[in-house]
Amino acid sequence: MADPLLYADTSHSADQLYFCRLYVPDPFISFAAGGKKYGVFNRLEFGRAQKESALDIVLPLESLLERAKSRWPDRKCGPAEIIALLAAEHKLTEFAVPQDFPVGLADQLRAHGLAIIVAEGAFFPAREIKTGDEARAIREGNRCAAAGIAAAERVLRASRIKGKKLFWRNATLTSERLKIAIETACLEAGGVSIDTIAAGGDQACDPHARGTGALRPQELIIVDVFPRVNKTGYHGDMTRTFLKGRAHDAQRGLVAAVRSAQKLALRRIRTGVSGRDVHGQVVAHFESLGYKTATSAAGSTGFFHGTGHGLGLEVHEPPRMGATADTALKKGAVVTVEPGLYYPGLGACRIEDVAHVTDDAPTLLSKYHYEWELR
Amino acid sequence: MADPLLYADTSHSADQLYFCRLYVPDPFISFAAGGKKYGVFNRLEFGRAQKESALDIVLPLESLLERAKSRWPDRKCGPAEIIALLAAEHKLTEFAVPQDFPVGLADQLRAHGLAIIVAEGAFFPAREIKTGDEARAIREGNRCAAAGIAAAERVLRASRIKGKKLFWRNATLTSERLKIAIETACLEAGGVSIDTIAAGGDQACDPHARGTGALRPQELIIVDVFPRVNKTGYHGDMTRTFLKGRAHDAQRGLVAAVRSAQKLALRRIRTGVSGRDVHGQVVAHFESLGYKTATSAAGSTGFFHGTGHGLGLEVHEPPRMGATADTALKKGAVVTVEPGLYYPGLGACRIEDVAHVTDDAPTLLSKYHYEWELR
Numbered sequence: 001m002a003d004p005l006l007y008a009d010t011s012h013s014a015d016q017l018y019f020c021r022l023y024v025p026d027p028f029i030s031f032a033a034g035g036k037k038y039g040v041f042n043r044l045e046f047g048r049a050q051k052e053s054a055l056d057i058v059l060p061l062e063s064l065l066e067r068a069k070s071r072w073p074d075r076k077c078g079p080a081e082i083i084a085l086l087a088a089e090h091k092l093t094e095f096a097v098p099q100d101f102p103v104g105l106a107d108q109l110r111a112h113g114l115a116i117i118v119a120e121g122a123f124f125p126a127r128e129i130k131t132g133d134e135a136r137a138i139r140e141g142n143r144c145a146a147a148g149i150a151a152a153e154r155v156l157r158a159s160r161i162k163g164k165k166l167f168w169r170n171a172t173l174t175s176e177r178l179k180i181a182i183e184t185a186c187l188e189a190g191g192v193s194i195d196t197i198a199a200g201g202d203q204a205c206d207p208h209a210r211g212t213g214a215l216r217p218q219e220l221i222i223v224d225v226f227p228r229v230n231k232t233g234y235h236g237d238m239t240r241t242f243l244k245g246r247a248h249d250a251q252r253g254l255v256a257a258v259r260s261a262q263k264l265a266l267r268r269i270r271t272g273v274s275g276r277d278v279h280g281q282v283v284a285h286f287e288s289l290g291y292k293t294a295t296s297a298a299g300s301t302g303f304f305h306g307t308g309h310g311l312g313l314e315v316h317e318p319p320r321m322g323a324t325a326d327t328a329l330k331k332g333a334v335v336t337v338e339p340g341l342y343y344p345g346l347g348a349c350r351i352e353d354v355a356h357v358t359d360d361a362p363t364l365l366s367k368y369h370y371e372w373e374l375r
Numbered sequence: 376m377a378d379p380l381l382y383a384d385t386s387h388s389a390d391q392l393y394f395c396r397l398y399v400p401d402p403f404i405s406f407a408a409g410g411k412k413y414g415v416f417n418r419l420e421f422g423r424a425q426k427e428s429a430l431d432i433v434l435p436l437e438s439l440l441e442r443a444k445s446r447w448p449d450r451k452c453g454p455a456e457i458i459a460l461l462a463a464e465h466k467l468t469e470f471a472v473p474q475d476f477p478v479g480l481a482d483q484l485r486a487h488g489l490a491i492i493v494a495e496g497a498f499f500p501a502r503e504i505k506t507g508d509e510a511r512a513i514r515e516g517n518r519c520a521a522a523g524i525a526a527a528e529r530v531l532r533a534s535r536i537k538g539k540k541l542f543w544r545n546a547t548l549t550s551e552r553l554k555i556a557i558e559t560a561c562l563e564a565g566g567v568s569i570d571t572i573a574a575g576g577d578q579a580c581d582p583h584a585r586g587t588g589a590l591r592p593q594e595l596i597i598v599d600v601f602p603r604v605n606k607t608g609y610h611g612d613m614t615r616t617f618l619k620g621r622a623h624d625a626q627r628g629l630v631a632a633v634r635s636a637q638k639l640a641l642r643r644i645r646t647g648v649s650g651r652d653v654h655g656q657v658v659a660h661f662e663s664l665g666y667k668t669a670t671s672a673a674g675s676t677g678f679f680h681g682t683g684h685g686l687g688l689e690v691h692e693p694p695r696m697g698a699t700a701d702t703a704l705k706k707g708a709v710v711t712v713e714p715g716l717y718y719p720g721l722g723a724c725r726i727e728d729v730a731h732v733t734d735d736a737p738t739l740l741s742k743y744h745y746e747w748e749l750r
Contacts, residue, residue: 012387023570023585043680044582048584050674099479100479102475103477118482183567188555188559207419299421316400
């Protein structure tokens with residue numbers, strides 16, 4: 001097996017963060033050779049990389065660049081030449097790279113005579129199996145997410161209904177104001193929540209719409225929070241659906257269906273079960289309750305996303321639990337469990353928790369109550 | 376020139392966001408053909424893409440995947456097969472892709488007989504030249520950044536000095552607490568600030584250290600805030616250096632040197648000037664004032680990062696102003712101007728504003744005062 005090679009910054013590449021355990025905002029080289037982990041850093045990052053990273057050997061970019069320039073005086077030297085130099089030094093003729101390794105650099109390395117072997121599937125398969133520390137970091141992420149959801153609940157409870165609007169602190173309660181309350185609570189809990197969803201009514205029928213403008217009483221409001229913990233880089237991911245005021249029967253039916261689908265999925269998830277099967281059972285459950293899924297030119301209604309996805313250094317990572325997820329869940333995988341139903345006119349509901357896969361019932365890594373009708 | 380092809384999500388690829396003007400958290404295909412912009416979306420994103428994106432034609436992933444499967448029944452079909460199908464339909468035999476296009480997909484497309492031409496330099500060179508709307512969006516980003524810096528100043532002013540610590544709201548003022556105050560203010564101003572720096576004393580001598588633990592009186596504290604505006608995706612990026620208490624002469628000298636270096640750089644920046652020259656003049660200025668730069672095994676001291684970088688949909692983007700920046704500044708480019716000096720024992724100072732390049736003096740897109748000694 002070829003030694004791994006990465007060229008990325010850690011905000012764009014979770015593989016790089018996983019390998020080096022250091023935040024670096026600009027792309028840098030890392031690789032393994034002879035069982036040791038190497039990284040190449042410029043002066044700006046060198047000291048911090050030596051002190052804080054998980055690398056065995058930290059090399060200075062500037063002197064390697066000088067050496068590359070004297071080796072190839074007629075060329076504009078960059079990462080490709082530095083990697084070629086290091087490969088020669090370590091007697092390496094090939095590297096394994098992830099699917100998302102930059103093609104520009106790969107082409108240059110191939111021109112230098114190096115074999116660049118693209119990994120099939122995950123680059124670090126171990127990332128899919130969460131250690132105890134990783135599970136704790138994800139639980140911490142969900143503690144941040146729950147702080148955000150609790151803030152949303154507090155704001156909705158404290159809001160007053162005036163006609164078709166909600167008022168909070170003497171102003172119309174909007175998705176934007178609710179998101180600020182959520183994200184502030186996440187910050188105070190030690191995480192950063194980006195692209196938070198706080199969408200009501202028909203807006204929430206687009207599952208990735210973040211929500212904008214006034215929130216209204218008597219309508220379902222989806223609150224989906226996926227913060228990154230500052231200290232570790234791991235994420236939480238939780239969703240609750242609230243309603244301020246009094247729900248009608250169709251709304252209650254919708255929420256009950258989603259919650260029962262989530263419980264069903266949680267009963268099915270364990271080592272060796274395929275993500276497609278879990279998803280299929282959720283789909284069948286909704287069908288059996290009369291909640292149909294349809295797609296037309298106007299868009300989709302019903303349940304038209306996956307039941308869940310892996311969670312860790314990325315918000316979306318393997319394994320998937322959806323219609324095309326053909327691999328079995330591995331012991332130690334961490335997945336979201338988030339069925340939802342979306343019907344313009346009636347509204348939308350999604351409920352999301354996070355499960356750690358075991359040989360038996362999964363361990364929940366998220367915790368928040370399911371009360372949703374806020375009077 | 377080959378038509379552009381992208382495969383990325385919009386949080387990892389600013390090119391994708393620039394092309395489609397839609398937030399999508401999972402990778403998707405976009406391309407141009409016959410002067411029209413196309414995107415391929417799954418059911419989850421389709422409706423939102425139709426309503427909100429800047430694309431001319433939005434195609435449904437699911438039906439394209441079905442067609443690919445009937446064309447290649449023996450293969451596991453994915454983005455490569457869908458792109459091959461679309462290329463055949465539009466009679467395209469080649470695509471231009473950015474440097475960071477995923478090599479895994481590029482290899483598959485080449486195996487399908489498509490020529491994949493990797494762009495040299497920026498994929499959308501127009502991104503470097505900011506329109507009036509983009510400059511306004513960056514100014515808005517800096518309004519968020521300034522709200523964060525103002526929050527830091529308020530907290531420091533309100534803190535009390537007790538021995539070698541600062542106290543705020545009855546507890547030790549730490550980098551972590553100061554960052555929460557900064558990031559909350561950014562949220563309320565409409566942006567999200569990640570990896571905010573609030574580092575004091577020797578910690579700040581590592582320019583990318585974010586800061587941890589107690590902040591102290593009489594030491595220089597670097598506050599560097601680079602929020603993304605929620606509505607537009609554009610960033611601000613500002614830095615101020617504060618000191619709570621009374622500075623001594625060496626600290627005052629350091630801050631004055633950095634501020635004069637920034638003014639010098641701002642006087643030099645205009646259309647056609649090379650980023651290397653601007654940087655070289657800052658380096659020479661520091662040298663002339665006796666502030667030496669050195670690198671040893673223990674790390675670097677003095678001024679050892681670039682003078683500035685382009686700012687837009689990414690925090691770091693072209694053009695650069697540093698020792699290896701060999702291209703001239705273009706009219707309409709937006710760059711940070713952020714000289715700094717770092718000396719463990721004495722401390723560190725960086726002052727950063729944002730300039731819009733014109734044929735004459737640059738227009739400042741950031742605004743905050745330079746008072747720094749907070750009694």
